[in-house]
Amino acid sequence: MGLPQESFGGILHETARLWRTELDRRLRPLGLSQAKWRALLHIACHKDCTQAELAARLGVEAPTVVGLLDRLAADGLVERRECPHDRRSKTVHLRQGGQALMKPITEMAENLSRELLANMSPEEVACSTQVLQRIRDRLLSL
Amino acid sequence: MGLPQESFGGILHETARLWRTELDRRLRPLGLSQAKWRALLHIACHKDCTQAELAARLGVEAPTVVGLLDRLAADGLVERRECPHDRRSKTVHLRQGGQALMKPITEMAENLSRELLANMSPEEVACSTQVLQRIRDRLLSL
DNA sequence: CGCTAACTATTAGCATGCTAACAGATAGGC
């Protein structure tokens, strides 16, 4: 039957948590975290993005984005603006402080990824990526 | 450079979160979750386990186990007992209600795993498992 | 023996995620 830590789900879960904790640890001197960094990157890449769009891109629920933006706005990194042609919506924009953080953040994330995948062959990484993507797609189609 | 959702770390993170959310959704009618189920399984398999041992086996920090056991004890599923030969430690034990849940819980977790891995070849699953294990080991050795 | 170091569980406080329930705004069907 297999103990939980040896099952695929168990290893997936633990590896993801450790990865995130390590990245959070490295980003902490900048007052950041993986969740904040991912949000900033999407906001930078997709101008005039609404909160609902941002939630879909990040793959999380709307209330999660509300809290995340509250913290990022409190840090002075982003701001919400009312959408002119739809009074329900708000668009999210990077402020100067947020823009300045983009480069060091991205470098840290890529460095960690390189370190962790260093002794894997490209074939192994490609195979695993594809497996994870197919699991994700199946979960999204439930 | 690649957007975050397309990076290995991003896909790993999202897939793990979706897997856990789906399992939590299915376990909810039983008043359970993935974290509770994993703890119960380890407690059942390792008699007279201390909280520190349990934390190490689950791969989480000690305060996380404190909260988890508080909730499981409030549900009447487990109990703490003082360790006779070390007054710092407490051992954790399954109560009757917890024992009764083991079988349906394990079946649900295995069913989900089977569903999600159904259209993967054994070689692909083996390769991905190995890659995840190596990443995990590297993270643990930081 | 005694003192310091390490271990054990706990508390407090925070971040990130979820669901449920809501209020306001829009859009679509009649």
Added chain:
DNA sequence: GCCTATCTGTTAGCATGCTAATAGTTAGCG
């Protein structure tokens, strides 16, 4: 045009994880 559906953001409340700090206990070194 209007009424209902749906969409958008928000709040409230919870679960799971973390770090830092604390109190009590044990163990190890001189």
